[in-house]
Amino acid sequence: MRIAVMKETAPGENRVAASPETVKKFIALGAQVTVQPGAGDAASIADADYAAAGAEVAKDALKGADIVLAVQGPEAAALKAANKGAWIVAGLDPFGQRDRIAAYAKAGFEALAMEFMPRITRAQSMDILSSQSNLSGYKAVIEAANAYGRAFPMMMTAAGTVSAAKAFIMGVGVAGLQAIATARRLGAQVSATDVRSATKEQILSLGAKPIFVESVAGIEGEGAGGYATEMSAEYQAAQAELVSAHIAKQDIVITTALIPGRAAPRLVTDAQIATMKPGSVVFDLAVAQGGNVEGSKPDQTVVKHGVKIIGYSNTPAHLAADASALFSRNLYNFLSAFWDKDAGRPVLDEEIGNAVRLTQGGKVVNERLLG
Template sequence: MRIVALRERAAGETRVALTPETAKKFIALGAKVAVEAGAGARAAIPDAAYEEAGASVGTAEAVLKGADIVLGVQAPDVDLLGGAKPGAWVAATFDPFQQRDRVEAYAAAGLEALSMEFMPRITRAQSMDVLSSQANLAGYKAVIAAADQYGRAFPMMMTAAGTVQAARCFVMGVGVAGLQAIATARRLGAQVSATDVRPETAEQIKSLGGKPVFAEGLEASGDGGYAAELSDEQKAAQAELVSGHIAKQDIVITTALIPGRAAPRLVSDDQIATMKPGSVIFDLAVAQGGNVEGSKPDEVVERHGVSIMGFSNTPATLGPDASALFARNLYNFLSAFWDEDAGRPVLDEEIGDAVRLTHGGKVVNERLLR
């Protein structure tokens, strides 16, 4: 069993799907491990560290020759995978709904695409969930970046010259990223409030020291713990609630995403206009269309004296930590199904069918065939 990882080709991607830690663990299972030279450089991992762990390092062509499993952060183009074995697995993020052509190309090439975004949100798969591990870091980074842009203190400070009031931070969307944003803002000393369309998140907000802000009767809980899309009436109720609250905030963090759809619009230009000059909005969904009107990836946009910002790839701004967590997710996934007799992982139906996009030259995932 030959498991390999390539250098990420996507612009701005600093992460790597295999670390020396997980390479050593795969080798302990009996696999041969290889990594493309320079694959870990942007995550502060030198080639020598992989070699010390027992992995071989070489060119992409040499590494891919005879590969059974290819690990990636963002799925590589099919053209790069010519040396892999027929039917080789590629475990990575595929963005299947938006990148359907890539999925079709994998099927045509006879490769088995395993989409880590489609990992089911069940208890035994928590340690395999790359969306959660990366969102956790993204929620932290959003607050840190917003605090830097804000240019004022977060905590209340009592000095001989007078009192500095604590910043007010409003988190919109209380998934993994939102919860970490609440926790981070609280650690920095801000007064934190948060909202979501799933009323069951109120207790989570309180447990982190935040104040829940909910529209009465609003509920839109979807499958797998995600939020569902709101009706027009629900959107109006949520917009009214936000309009009354957002004008008092110094920092707003938006995190709302709906799988397979563009990010929902949470903050309008009219609402931005009610905020105090110098306030900051960080749009974590900017790469998926944005929760905030006027937000642009990797730019700070000034509207009505408010700074609106967001990164196209927030986890990549924390490359070493994001790589370590992503690589562990992949190891946990493959090792959980490792068959000692077969000398390779053998996926079960529940998780295997959930993440498998292509098999036998066809697209087979039910979510893509609906």
């Protein structure tokens, strides 16, 4: 069993899909590991570190590979040296890269999309969305604090008192929860909202104030796998009214809402931004998927009505070392959980295998892409 680790080629992608730690573990399972030169450079992992862990660092690392590990799905043409039937294990953006997925099928590869990992207890350690979103929520607050021209915590000094910043987190998934915790640690007064009523207790447990629509009953907002669903027009109107009144008082707004397979929902309008104080900051974590905030642009600082609107197209890549370490463990936890000693390779079960498998036998087979 030959496992190859690719050097990422996507612009701004600083992560890598294996660490020296996971290389050692794969080798302990009986696999051979090859790494393309420079694969870990941007994540502060030298080729020598991979070699010391037992990997072979070579330009033709993909030659004869049975499994190819990557952070973002490579073009099918870049995989021609891998064995036919090889597994491509990565974040494959299945809904956004349908042509690439079709090319994997045509080339005879078995593409396994880590984003499609089911949100079940035994798969938590394999979930790249959770591990990367956790870091994204942290980074969003740090960047917002950096762009904000004032201090976050309340400070009582001989010259007078500095008021604490007010931070509002919109969307309380993994990223939102980490954003709440980080903003609280920095000393801000934090409030948060979500369409899922079950998150109210989570917000309170982190010491933040929940901001929820109470006038529209019977809307839970909970979709399959714990993801948020789209709300009714009645709920959206009530939420917009509530948020508009609240957002005008905030110094920092972090938006984190995403719905898998769809454009990011619009949470903050230009009119709402206009009510914020000059010098306030909005960080749009969903900017790469169309944005939660009107006027946000990936990797640019947009100033509207005196408010800075920022967001990265790839937030985890700005914390490449830690993001790579967690991503690498996700991939190892996935493959090792199904490792068959007799076969000398992983053998997937139906529940997880059918969830993540996009292509097999020359065809696209995942029901979420066929529906």
